[in-house]
Amino acid sequence: MQQLYDTLTQRFSLGEFTRQRADLAFITVEAVRLHALLRHLRDQEGFTHLVLLTAVDWLEDGQFQLTYLINNRAKCQDLGLRVMIARDNASMESIHDLWAAAATYQRELREMFGIDFPGSPRLMDDFILEGWNAAPPYRRDFDTLEYSRATYRERPGRETRDPAAHMKQQLYGDKGDV
Amino acid sequence: MSISDVLSPFTAWKNLFRDPVTIKDPLNERPGAARYRGFHKNDMDKCIGCGTCETICQNGAIDMLPVEGIPAVQGDSGLRPRIDYGRCCWCALCVDVCMTGSLTMSNEYKWVESDPDLFRFTPGVDKKYWDNAELGYQRHDEKHLMPVAREEMPELHPEARLDSFVEIVQGYNIEQAKLEADRCVSCGLCIATCPAHMAIPDYIKAVRDGDYERGVQLLYETNPFSQVCGRVCTHCCEDSCAARHEGDPIAIRWLKRHIIDQVPQEKVIELIGKPAAPTGKKVAIIGAGPAGLTAAFDLARLGHAVTVYEAQAAGGGMTRYGIPEYRLPYNALDRDIAVITAMGVEIKYNQRVGTDITMQQLEADYDAVVLAIGLHQGRSTRIPGSDHPQVRKAVDLLRQITAGETIDVPKSMVVIGGGNVAMDIARSMARLQLQHYGEIRVTLTALEDKAHFLADPVEIKESLEEQINILDSRGPQACVIDDNGKLLGLKTWKVLSIFDAERRFAPKYDPADEQIHEGEMIVEAIGQMADVSLLGDALTEKLEWNRGRIQIDPNGRTSENWLWSAGDCVKGPDVINAVADGHRVATSIHRALTPQEATA
Amino acid sequence: MFELDRSQYPQKKADGTLDIDLTSGKYLKLWQGPQHPGITGNMAIELTVCGDEVVDATTHVGYLHRGFEKLMERRTFMQCFPIVCRICVPEPDFNEYCYAAAVEELAGLEIPELAHWIRTLILEMGRVNSYLMYLGGQAGAFGQGVIGQWTTYVRDLMLDRFEELTGARIYHMFIIPGGVRDNLPDGFAGRMEETLREIESVLADVDRVMFHNAVFKKRAVGVGVIDTAWLDSYGITGPNARAAGVAKDVRKDQPYLVYPELEFEAVTGKDSDIYTRADVRRRDLLLSLDLIRQILSRLPKTGAVMTKLPNVLHWKIPRGETYVRGECSRGEYGYYLVTDGSGYPRRVNVRGPSYTHSIALFERMVINANISDVAALLVSLHTYPPEIER
Incomplete structure (x- = not known):
């Protein structure tokens, strides 16, 4: 994988390289260079299989990480391309022209993370969340617990005690001056 | 396609003459497999109500609730897990994690009721027909979800320690302490047992997080003698530790010592912060042992002027003059005392009450007096x-x-x-x-x-x-x-x-x-025994006694309303009890010295 | 009468969109699912038909979305273990394996040899179950209900083996981060052998009644052909790819667990139609039976099944990311796990093979098919909706 990275750096400006396993590495790439790099990897380097495309929300850094995982079956290699994009008004170039299946991934990312992929087919169609009006739910600042508390009713009859607090109350709680 | 493709499907007709493969009476003829994860059982004699099952349950299916006839006692919260089978997913992590092995599963899966609320019950308390089932999910022999053995404490070998008074216990390094702190399940059963009710799970978490400054703050909330207690505490908390049932208890004492060892003294003083504004009240304390100095620390932090009278040349009482240096080095003790004096506590050494100054004088000069003279007479x-x-x-x-x-x-x-x-x-x-x-x-x-x-x-x-x-x-x-x-x-x-x-x-x-x-x-x-000759005949006569000890009320106050007594001399020998006693009298004195409208 | 070259149909406008005027009366919108016997699980297909020919199709999912990936972000690494299996009902074990392996990799844990063997055994047992269910479904799509009854019977026997090994029938919760929960029970290999023989006997019947069946051949041969050129474009893996003649099998391509030590070849076909895909799966099922026999005859009899874990209540894993895959009955199953040094996963993304198969691929394949073939076509892709929407 290091060899591949060395070859690629001669043609592309690449970011951090992380070797995760002998057959899996991650490379950070600038958003503007991704499409050309993917095309090169697909057509010249044998990474013909798009394994997945997903996002990671680094809320505290104000960034989304898009991970394009591609596979070279002949060489048994997986390569993850990490693209960091701004979280506000997140938008990224579509790759549905490289892999038809990418349109589905991009549709899901639009729905779940609110990332725009201009030109991607049926991008704005509801995918999983038909009729969803709240914030994109896979963003880190969407609180599932709070949502479920606000949306669903707790079944009555549930209560619990903290062992330490219960023991304090039973055994030695401050009873004031006695 | 051939003629055989037309005829071949007709071989299915042979099944006309087969016996059915279904089980005729599944309710009775189909017990769960020996390992089946069925309804829970809980052994009431073994369960300690630590709530670890509730902690690990990712479904929120377990509540810890009090049960009639099972009171809270040392090492047992008296709570028992109630399981909501509307949420339980039968993963058995609660069984795997159980600290005592009390919670198990039967292989029983058949139970029909029309009232859904019945499927929320307390195994072992609400009797079920599978309570005595022998089969069911068994946790693997080895307990896997946490380490059960204590991190070994580095100690000097007998040959290396015998010719000197060098401290034997070397203390954990950061890595060892983290591993030991990692074993704690944060159930908090230990807090009730600790006489000072220290925030044990919280300061152990501080060790895990490497946040020693937070750790020191937590220690000082309940105990100004962490150097001492981190070394020689009777650590009865460890007898209540949930981990002791299927392994070694957490080395709570050593972790306390580890925290205080990591933070320089000046930083400790800075972390505690400055005492409250002076109240103008004066308190005298007789005896600079753990009880007296704890009371002094608390009262000084509340803004009272505290003077401690100590007959010996150095403070610490029995922790200095009774405990050998190889168990508690004097410099460790000195650090604890230095933090206390940094709060403005004045200690007058070589001042023997009764000889150098009389009780009557103290009564006259101070708003309150604490007798914390320990047990120094063999x-x-x-x-x-x-x-x-x-x-x-x-x-x-x-x-x-x-x-x-x-x-x-x-x-x-x-x-x-x-x-x-x-x-x-x-x-x-x-x-x-x-x-x-x-x-x-x-x-x-x-x-x-x-x-x-x-x-x-x-x-x-x-x-x-x-x-x-x-x-x-x-x-x-x-x-x-x-x-x-x-x-x-x-x-x-x-x-x-x-x-x-x-x-x-x-x-x-x-x-x-x-x-x-x-x-x-x-x-x-x-x-x-306590040497009470310092009281003088008149005061001895006035005070009420109980089997040779000065009679005190639950707050440590004697029958004389200006005089409190704390520590070994009234409670028997134990450092952490003395610390707890010091807090108790300090609280009582503060209440007595503070105008009523302020406390109301 | 249809024009001969159906590939020219439906016609497209200049901008590439379909030239379909729904108000013309020539077209009909037809919903297949979510309640339809020919639908695999909870999903729906919105068909636009002209006569009995499909001219447009949209896959609708989301009937089973539980947000697992998000739920895991607020569960500790061990608390995620009981929920992952629920992402895929008929073959839950790949979730357990991929999740456990990803966690172990990022946490730097080595698991014992015996655990590798037992994990492989479980995955193959799960594959058998999944294929048995598929065979019943595929036959059912053509109206052959009896095949489903037979395969469900032998699948039930395999569930018995699961029950005695793992303590549960459907959601096994057995492949736990750190290893597996226990060794095989006494006498397991013998009872497994009986089960395998029963399955083989039923499969022989299935072969006679389903595969050597004029009706089945008439309906399945030459229908639903997947072009090899589509494989990469649509991310096609597993039997769908192997039936097209490409020996894509993660067990061979990137061997994991103990697959390097087992003797087998990837099962392939060449006609890439519904019949071939069914046949590839039938033969792959027979291969799994063989693999189970190989594993049971060779796995170590004793040894640790789990490695020592830190206290799982506050288990933190250093920052990192990885992808772990396995070959499930439908193709490449994988977990992409990102950790940030805390006690919770930062992000988990589950790659289920049905994700591309039942949306991008299916929507393309179904064009120009007859309505009566839609169900069989969908089943022949062997899709499970829960792994699409997670």
């Missing part, structure tokens, strides 16, 4: 010959060693007693013998048999490592003195029983089994 066996000058009290000898006084070290000696003080003096003298004569000849005789020794097991183990000759079930009968008045040794009889039928102290001996233990010196280490 008890005597009163056996024949015990008035010989070479028959000594352990507390006196230990005090002399700490004070650096020259001691006429005997070549051989006998210690009477089987408690920690006996071990302390035996091991201290053994060190001195080795320094003076190159060999150790210390015999220790105890009334109790080995199984009922009063000393900590670790003390006994280390004493044996240090070549102390420990003899159990020996009752002292006389100090053997020759015609020239020279002490030769101790005569003992075999102990048959110590207590009578009413559990009163009434030892019975077998005179036929008599031994003489050689010793140029005999040390009595059978208990201590």
Whole structure:
């Protein structure tokens, strides 16, 4: 994988390289260079299989990480391309022209993370969340617990005690001056 | 496609003559497999209500609730898990994680009710027909979801430690402490057992997080003697630790020491922050031991002016003059005391109340007085010959060693007693013998048999490592003195029983089994009492007493409303109890000194 | 009568969109699912038909969305373990394996040899179950209900084996981060052998009644052909790719667990139609039976099944990311796990093979198919909706 990275750096400006396993590495790439790099990897380097495309929300850094995982079956290699994009008004170039299946991934990312992929087919169609009006739910600042508390009713009859607090109350709680 | 493709499907007709493969009566003929994860069982005798099952349940299916007839006691919260089967996913992580092995699963899966609320019940309390099922999910023999063995504490080997008073326990390094802290399940059962109710799970979490400054703040919330308690606390908390049931209890004491060891003293003072604004009230405290200084610390932080009167040349009381340096180095104690004096507490050393200043004077000069004089007078066996000058009290000898006084070290000696003080003096003298004569000849005789020794097991183990000759079930009968008045040794009889039928102290001996233990010196280490002579006759007369101890109310106040008493002298010997007592009287005094409208 | 070259149909406008005027009366919108016997699980297909020919199709999912990936972000690494299996009902074990392996990799844990063997055994047992269910479904799509009854019977026997090994029938919760929960019970290999024989006997019947069946051949041969050129474009893996003649099998391509030590070849076909895909799966099922026999005859009899874990209540894993895959009955199953040094996963993304198969691929394949073939076509892709929407 290091060899591949060395070859690629001669043609592309690449970011951090992380070797995760002998057959899996991650490379950070600038958003503007991704499409050309993917095309090169697909057509010249044998990474013909798009394994997945997903996002990671680094809320505290104000960034989304898009991970394009591609596979070279002949060489048994997986390569993850990490693209960091701004979280506000997140938008990224579509790759549905490289892999038809990418349109589905991009549709899901639009729905779940609110990332725009201009030109991607049926991008704005509801995918999983038909009729969803709240914030994109896979963003880190969407609180599932709070949502479920606000949306669903707790079944009555549930209560619990903290062992330490219960023991304090039973055994030695401050009873004031006695 | 061929003709056979048309005919071949007709072979299905052969099934016309087969018996059905379905189970005719599945409710009765189909028990769950031996490992089946079915309805829960809980062994009420083993469950300690630690709530770890609730913590790990990712469905939120478990509630911890009190159960009639199961009170909260030390080491058992009295709560029991109630399971909501509307949420349970039968993953059995609660069984895997259970700290006692009480929670298990039967292989029973058939249960029909029309009321859905019945599927929320407390296994073991609400009786079910599968409570005695033998089969069901078994956790693998090894407990996998957390380490069960304690991180080993680095200690000096006997050869390396025996010729000096260097501290034996080396303390955890950061990596070891993290591993040990990792084992804690944060159930908090220990908090109730700790007399000072320290925030144990929280400060252990601080160790896990490497946040020692937070750790120090947590320690000082409940205990200004973390150096001391981190080393010599009786750590009864560890007896309540949930981890002890299927492994070693968490080394709570050592982790406390680890926290305080990581933060420099100046930083500690900075972290605690400045005391409150002065209130103008004055409090005198007699005795600079853990009880007195804890009260002093609390009162000073609340803004009261505190003066401590200490008869000895240094503070710490019994922790300095009773506990040998190899267990508690003086500089560790000094650090604790320095933080307390940094809060504005004034300690007057070498000031013996009763001699240098009277109680009447203190009563007149201060708004409140605390008597925290500890137990510094050794008890005597009163056996024949015990008035010989070479028959000594352990507390006196230990005090002399700490004070650096020259001691006429005997070549051989006998210690009477089987408690920690006996071990302390035996091991201290053994060190001195080795320094003076190159060999150790210390015999220790105890009334109790080995199984009922009063000393900590670790003390006994280390004493044996240090070549102390420990003899159990020996009752002292006389100090053997020759015609020239020279002490030769101790005569003992075999102990048959110590207590009578009413559990009163009434030892019975077998005179036929008599031994003489050689010793140029005999040390009595059978208990201590308070020296209350400082009170003076008038005050002694006025105060109410209870079996030789000053009578106090639950807040530590005596029958005289200006006088409180705390620590060993009223509660018996124990550092952490003394600290707790110090807090108690400080709270009571603060209430008494603060105008009512302010507290209302 | 249809024009001969159906590939020219439906016609497209200049901008590439379909030239379909729904108000013309020539077209009909037809919903297949979510309640339809020919639908695999909870999903729906919105068909636009002209006569009985499909001219447009949209896959609708989301009927089973439980947000697992998000739920895991607020569960500790051990608390995620009981929920992952629920992402895929008929073959849950790949979730357990991929999740456990990803966690172990990022936490730097080595698991014992015996655990590797037992994990492989479980995955193959799960594959058998999944294929048995598929065979019943595929036959059912053509109206052959009896095949489903037979395969469900033998699948039930395999569930019995699961039950005695793992303590549960459907959601096994057995492949736990750190290893597996226990060794095989006494006498397991013998009872497994009986089960395998029963399955083989039923499969022989299935072969006669389903595969050597004029009706089945008439309906399945030459229908639903996947072009090899589509494989990469649509991310096609597993039997769908192997039936097209490409020996894509993670067990061979990137061997994991103990697959390097087992003797087998990837099962392939060449006609890439519904019949071939069914046949590839039938033969792959027979291969799994063989693999189970190989594993049971060779796995170590004793040894640790789990490695020592830190206290799982506050288990933190250093920052990192990885992808772990396995070959499930439908193709490449994988977990992409990102950790940030805390006690919770930062992000988990589950790659289920149905994700591309039942949306991008299916929507393309179904064009120009007859309505009566839609169900069989969808089943022949062997899709499970829960792994699409997670």
